[in-house]
Amino acid sequence: TQQYPVAVATWNFQNATKMAGKMLENGKSALDSVEKGVMVEEANLKNTTVGNGGAPDRDGNVTVDACIMSPDGDAGAVVYLKEIEHPVSVARKVMEETPHVMLAGEGALQFAIQQGFQKKNLLTEDSEKAWKEWLEHKEYKPIINIENHDTIGMLCLDKKGDIAAACTTSGLSYKINGRVGDSPLIGAGLFLDNEVGGAVGTGMGEAIMKSVGSFLIVELMRNGMSPQEACKEAVMRTIRTAPNYKDFQVAYVALNKQGEIGSYCIHKGFSYAKFHKGESTDNLSASYLN
Numbered sequence: 001t002q003q004y005p006v007a008v009a010t011w012n013f014q015n016a017t018k019m020a021g022k023m024l025e026n027g028k029s030a031l032d033s034v035e036k037g038v039m040v041e042e043a044n045l046k047n048t049t050v051g052n053g054g055a056p057d058r059d060g061n062v063t064v065d066a067c068i069m070s071p072d073g074d075a076g077a078v079v080y081l082k083e084i085e086h087p088v089s090v091a092r093k094v095m096e097e098t099p100h101v102m103l104a105g106e107g108a109l110q111f112a113i114q115q116g117f118q119k120k121n122l123l124t125e126d127s128e129k130a131w132k133e134w135l136e137h138k139e140y141k142p143i144i145n146i147e148n149h150d151t152i153g154m155l156c157l158d159k160k161g162d163i164a165a166a167c168t169t170s171g172l173s174y175k176i177n178g179r180v181g182d183s184p185l186i187g188a189g190l191f192l193d194n195e196v197g198g199a200v201g202t203g204m205g206e207a208i209m210k211s212v213g214s215f216l217i218v219e220l221m222r223n224g225m226s227p228q229e230a231c232k233e234a235v236m237r238t239i240r241t242a243p244n245y246k247d248f249q250v251a252y253v254a255l256n257k258q259g260e261i262g263s264y265c266i267h268k269g270f271s272y273a274k275f276h277k278g279e280s281t282d283n284l285s286a287s288y289l290n
């Protein structure tokens with residue numbers, strides 16, 4: 001029993017999965033659908049962890065990171081990109097228009113402008129105000145599931161049975177200037193193998209990077225685990241090597257070629273959204289350790 005098309009995303013991004021899901025139902029490719037899907041959150045000013053309206057680093061710079069993978073195994077990414085509302089689309093251009101996988105900082109911005117993207121100030125009044133309040137204490141202590149959540153990682157399985165994936169973020173609020181997390185790193189925040197399935201991560205990027213979590217999940221699925229079992233094992237890998245795991249969240253969502261979804265996280269409170277059979281649902285609670 002084939003379960004597609006399916007769109008699934010981290011956190012409660014129903015509008016994003018709806019956008020992608022509708023496109024998939026209309027026969028659009030997984031790649032087009034996943035890009036347009038995550039763009040909904042990049043443009044959402046209320047989302048302070050992605051794109052426009054994203055929280056700045058501790059010096060006041062909003063820097064965005066994103067990556068995308070296509071069913072043929074190709075990949076593109078941008079890191080430390082400023083003043084561009086849709087980093088996922090720049091990542092796609094890197095994938096399709098250059099011989100490279102990743103562009104960073106000033107070079108990524110120059111490339112985006114050459115490709116016709118417009119510069120935009122991504123620091124909103126609200127996020128500037130919140131940053132100025134933060135400066136009064138300068139305490140860098142991300143709160144589990146509350147601060148720094150809302151990075152969007154999405155997986156789409158289209159009518160042809162092909163999977164594409166994208167992940168986009170402004171990273172952890174008040175990070176050190178220059179910090180890049182897991183989200184734009186192929187293998188860490190996102191990985192896809194169209195023969196097997198894909199995975200996306202959210203939470204403390206440093207922990208996801210150290211375990212190459214999304215790549216691990218896809219390999220575990222290749223070796224026979226269900227998406228659920230594979231997500232759990234990737235979380236357990238982090239637990240075993242990080243004694244301070246009680247202080248941070250790591251959460252994964254995975255999708256296999258059959259359209260089965262799995263999700264697991266360290267701490268209660270992570271949920272995901274999906275679009276399937278014309279219906280979009282959010283607040284789907286992931287299983288958790290703690």
Ligand code: SD4
Pocket residue numbers: 049148149150151152169170171172180181182183201202203204205206
């Ligand atoms: C990061 N993993 O930059 C991202 C943050 C995140 O929901 O997932 N927020 O480390």
